[in-house]
Amino acid sequence: MSSPRSESIAELQRLRRGRSRRGWLTRSFRLQVMLLVGLLLAGMLLAQGAYLNHRKAEIISHQMGERALAVALSVASIPELIAAFDDPDPSATIQPIAERIRRETGARYVVVGNTESLRYSHPLPERLGKPMVGGDNDRALLHGESYVSEATGSLGEAVRGKTPVFDAEGNIIGIVSVGFMLDRVELAVIEHTSLGWWLVALMIVLGFAGAYLLSRHLKRVILGLEPYEIARLAMEKEAILQSIHEGILAVNREGQITLVNQQARRFLGLPPAEEVLGRPIQEVVPNSRLSEVLERGERQFDQEMWLGDHPIVVNRVPILHAGEIEGAVSTFRSRREIVNLSNALSAASRDVDMLRAQAHEYSNKLYTISGMLQLDRIEDALALIHQESERQQAQMTFLMKHVADPVVSGTLLGKLTRARELNVALEIDDQSSLSSPLTFTGQEVMMTVIGNLLDNACHAAQQRGEGGQVRLFFTDLGEQLLIEVEDNGPGVPPEHVESIFEEGFSTKPGKHRGIGLALVSRLCRENGGAITLEESELGGACFTVVLDRSLCRTSQPVEPSP
Missing domain, CATH: 3.30.565.10 (Histidine kinase-like ATPase, C-terminal domain)
Structure with a gap:
């Protein structure tokens, strides 16, 4: 025979299956948990990945600029290149040096110019002798600074390292500009950050998988019920506990009261439940034997005891989970009610026996009178009737x-x-x-x-x-x-x-x-x-x-x- 609890769960499950599909997203606890945990984890990973990859891109860009500046400083310190500025045709000496360094370092260009920004070297020979493009040479030519800048030159937008060229007396005689194209820098950034984004994507997938498993576990733990169904069961349980005639008192493994209904408070003379819950059972009910149940795990049925002048019958059982005692429950009912019911049944039984005996007695007498009349013993029958009537009348x-x-x-x-x-x-x-x-x-x-x-x-x-x-x-x-x-x-x-x-x-x-x-x-x-x-x-x-x-x-x- 199924229990009321299983019947309630089955009824709720039937109600859930019978609902329309509209609004399923807002009612499915498992989907809500999976989406909430998965999206939260994905958002955190994406934010962290974006920040880390942005910082990584900045570092790569900075390193490319520093690399360009280091090459420029190296070129500007070559003695042959410095001496070539005094030649009638500086490009004849500077161009081969610049191109060799460009190929060795992988730079897009190594351009050397004079104080008027006229080129002495360029990857494209036809542009030799023409002015440098970009408009960012003043800091080097006028102030003697070495720096990194981003500007659009004749070959396109690039990260450039610029430094002045000094002669033996320390005078500025020219400028060196080494550039790496920004599209190449971006490719380098993508190449170095793609692994991070793949890891982020993998972690998001694993996060959603973990969220799915977590939602399944939580759904199994709560018996496949939705939150509103759990709330309904909790309200029904509370209504049942407070309406039954038996007193119910439950404690956890530490002996603290976790449940007490109205009947139990009435029997034990306890204050409102808010003042009792969480307190040790021995402090509230000193003569309680629930501590024995917690220690030994023994079930106690139909134990008789007195609460004041009121006889009660008590049942005590442990709450077991995976073989461990998690608490104990005590139920008790008034024996006086049982005795009164027994007495009422006994009284009804006595009345039935009395009526049965009376019917039997008068049946015998009627048969006797009937026999006398059949034997034509009318006087004797009348005498018996008068005798019985007189006795009853008396x-x-x-x-x-x-x-x-x-x-x-x-x-x-x-x-x-x-x-x-x-x-x-x-x-x-x-x-x-x-x-x-x-x-x-x-x-x-x-x-x-x-x-x-x-x-x-x-x-x-x-x-x-x-x-x-x-x-x-x-x-x-x-x-x-x-x-x-x-x-x-x-x-x-x-x-x-x-x-x-x-x-x-x-x-x-x-x-x-x-x-x-x-x-x-x-x-x-x-x-x-x-x-x-x-x-x-x-x-x-x-x-x-x-x-x-x-x-x-x-x-x-x-x-x-x-």
């Missing part, structure tokens, strides 16, 4: 005259019939009287007390066989109600006198015994009275019950019948 007259409460009268009349069925002589003392009607509580108490005592007495007297005898006396004269039931049965053994009123104890064989006298004893205590046991004049047991007179409504004596 009982009814006695009860109407001496008992003011109709509920008690009906109970006694039923017990008289039941006693005859059991072949036990039940005698109500002529001095018995109940002059005042009872309250509703008084009727319940009197029915329970008289019914249980008479049932036990009849059962004991029945063991005598044909001579079974039970005597009942009751009165409300004075300050208290007095009830006395005695029988000629075997009595109560001396060793059982102290235990006869304990719940669960019985001298009768069989299960579900030991409730009647315990219930009578409790009712007596609750209504300002007591019950005692002594030896009967008839030879058996005599039970005397004293109850408070507050169970009577008013003291109105029963008027005698005319």
Whole structure:
């Protein structure tokens, strides 16, 4: 048989499958987790990759400029090149030197010019003697600086290292410009940063894969439910826990309270849940045995205990996960409710037995009368009818005259019939009287007390066989109600006198015994009275019950019948 929890989960899953496809993106927890984690990781990796690659590009560009400047400084310090400035045709000497260095260093060009920026060397010989292009020579020619610049020359946009050429006296006699084209620099940057972008892309793919696995794991952990379904289950669980009649108290492995419902707080007299949750169980409920369950992992079922003057039945079980004790749960319910229910069922059973016995008795008498009439013994049949009528009338007259409460009268009349069925002589003392009607509580108490005592007495007297005898006396004269039931049965053994009123104890064989006298004893205590046991004049047991007179409504004596 499936549990309510599994039925609730199955219902939620059916609801989820039956929803329309519109809006699935906003409801799928697994997809949300995967996209959130994946996009967050991708954004972080892309931002970091962009920053690192940008810095790497800057470093490469700077290194290319420094390389161009270093080549320019080397060229400007060549003695042959410096001496060639005094030749009639400087290009004849400078051009071969510049081209050789250009090829060796991989530069796009190595241009040497005079103070008027006229070229003495150039990769394209036809441009020799023409002015240098770019307009960025002043810092070298006028101020003698060595620097790196980006400008567009005759061959295109380039990163250029520029430095002046000094003669032996330190005068500026020319300029050296070494350039690397920017498109080549960009290719170098791309070549050196492409690996980084591939690594970023790989990490993004791995991140989405990890996010997918994480979302699957989380979905499995939460039993495949969506967040709104978990919220609904949590609200349903809270409503169920707070509405059931059993008290529930749960603790974690450290013995701290994690759950307590309203019924548990009512039973234990605890403050609101906010003040209890998180506190040690021994501090809140000093006599709790949940610590034993946490230590030993043993289950305890149907343990009886008292909370004040309230009997309860307790179950304690550990919370296990992967073989480890993660906490413990205690559930308890009122045993008084169970006892009251048992008594109600017993009373209904007694009423059924009484009606069955009464029907059986009158059926026999009707058959007897029918037989006499068939035998034409009319006088004998009339005599039997008159005899039975007089006996019933005498009982009814006695009860109407001496008992003011109709509920008690009906109970006694039923017990008289039941006693005859059991072949036990039940005698109500002529001095018995109940002059005042009872309250509703008084009727319940009197029915329970008289019914249980008479049932036990009849059962004991029945063991005598044909001579079974039970005597009942009751009165409300004075300050208290007095009830006395005695029988000629075997009595109560001396060793059982102290235990006869304990719940669960019985001298009768069989299960579900030991409730009647315990219930009578409790009712007596609750209504300002007591019950005692002594030896009967008839030879058996005599039970005397004293109850408070507050169970009577008013003291109105029963008027005698005319």
